[in-house]
Amino acid sequence: MSTFEHIIVESKGAVGIVKLNRPKMLNALSFGVFREIAAAVDDLEADDAIGCIVVTGSDKAFAAGADIKEMQPKGFIDMFSEDFAAIGGDRIARCRKPTIAAVAGYALGGGCELAMMCDIIIAADTAKFGQPEITLGTIPGIGGTQRLTRAIGKSKAMDLCLTGRMMDAAEAERSGLVSRIVPADKLMDEAIAAAEKIASMSQPAAAMAKEAVNRAFETTLAEGMSVERNLFHATFALEDRSEGMAAFIEKRKPVNKNR
Numbered sequence: 553m554s555t556f557e558h559i560i561v562e563s564k565g566a567v568g569i570v571k572l573n574r575p576k577m578l579n580a581l582s583f584g585v586f587r588e589i590a591a592a593v594d595d596l597e598a599d600d601a602i603g604c605i606v607v608t609g610s611d612k613a614f615a616a617g618a619d620i621k622e623m624q625p626k627g628f629i630d631m632f633s634e635d636f637a638a639i640g641g642d643r644i645a646r647c648r649k650p651t652i653a654a655v656a657g658y659a660l661g662g663g664c665e666l667a668m669m670c671d672i673i674i675a676a677d678t679a680k681f682g683q684p685e686i687t688l689g690t691i692p693g694i695g696g697t698q699r700l701t702r703a704i705g706k707s708k709a710m711d712l713c714l715t716g717r718m719m720d721a722a723e724a725e726r727s728g729l730v731s732r733i734v735p736a737d738k739l740m741d742e743a744i745a746a747a748e749k750i751a752s753m754s755q756p757a758a759a760m761a762k763e764a765v766n767r768a769f770e771t772t773l774a775e776g777m778s779v780e781r782n783l784f785h786a787t788f789a790l791e792d793r794s795e796g797m798a799a800f801i802e803k804r805k806p807v808n809k810n811r
């Protein structure tokens with residue numbers, strides 16, 4: 553597996569772990585960090601042994617945003633030409649394997665946006681989420697106004713984007729941004745346990761479930777129902793589906809072959 557400057561990548565069984573590693577800057581996100589995350593996701597997605605990926609930061613900060621010190625001198629043409637998506641900045645959002653953001657401490661600006669690129673957010677009770685870009689004279693730029701609004705509704709998303717305030721883990725769970733809250737000292741145990749559970753399922757079936765849920769997030773109900781129906785029918789081509797139902801009937805655990 554590749555080695556990186558700003559992140560640490562390891563695997564625990566069928567779980568890949570990407571840990572942001574710029575603690576002195578509260579894991580501020582630079583283009584270089586996003587390039588490394590993209591390369592790590594390429595590696596983990598290509599590894600058949602990996603069934604789920606966890607992205608995490610430090611106890612104090614998942615990521616306190618894009619790197620303000622690196623952004624400050626930039627102008628329009630700098631940001632326009634080094635287009636974030638073009639460098640693979642949204643690669644984690646395009647990963648076919650399920651992804652979990654394990655968030656403790658600050659997830660602000662680009663940090664909240666990175667967490668929302670993941671499929672599931674599990675928050676420590678210390679987590680704080682926000683899109684404070686407005687306080688810097690800018691706005692979210694990698695999904696914050698779009699994913700946040702779809703996740704928590706217009707009014708609260710507008711509140712966070714216009715006031716720049718943070719919301720704590722409890723408010724984030726109440727609003728639907730976060731799947732569950734766990735004690736800070738149990739965050740990685742819980743996130744890895746969830747990832748192991750997901751990785752134990754049929755990987756093609758998990759990819760289909762992920763695609764169907766994402767389409768609900770991104771399109772009309774009619775279109776989403778059509779996608780779901782087609783993918784549901786497609787699961788009947790999986791050996792894993794036949795094995796899964798046979799295992800239930802025979803009262804035994806299924807043996808998934810990921811096909």
Ligand SMILES: CCCCCCCCCCCCC/C=C/C(=O)SCCNC(=O)CCNC(=O)[C@H](O)C(C)(C)COP(=O)(O)OP(=O)(O)OC[C@H]1O[C@@H](n2cnc3c(N)ncnc32)[C@H](O)[C@@H]1OP(=O)(O)O
Nearest residue numbers: 577580581582583616617618619620622661662692693694
């Ligand atoms: C050209 C490339 C540029 C990068 C591009 C990356 C790709 C993404 C591009 C698109 C981005 C989309 C739009 C998103 C924009 C943003 O995310 S803007 C930033 C939003 N975040 C914030 O505004 C939070 C800023 N931080 C804080 O408010 C506070 O640090 C805190 C989180 C409330 C914690 O406060 P405290 O406990 O007092 O710690 P500090 O002393 O403030 O911080 C410790 C050190 O960490 C440095 N730091 C913190 N956040 C950042 C940051 N976002 N960028 C850079 N550095 C940060 C802080 O300066 C301290 O450093 P030192 O002063 O050297 O000790």
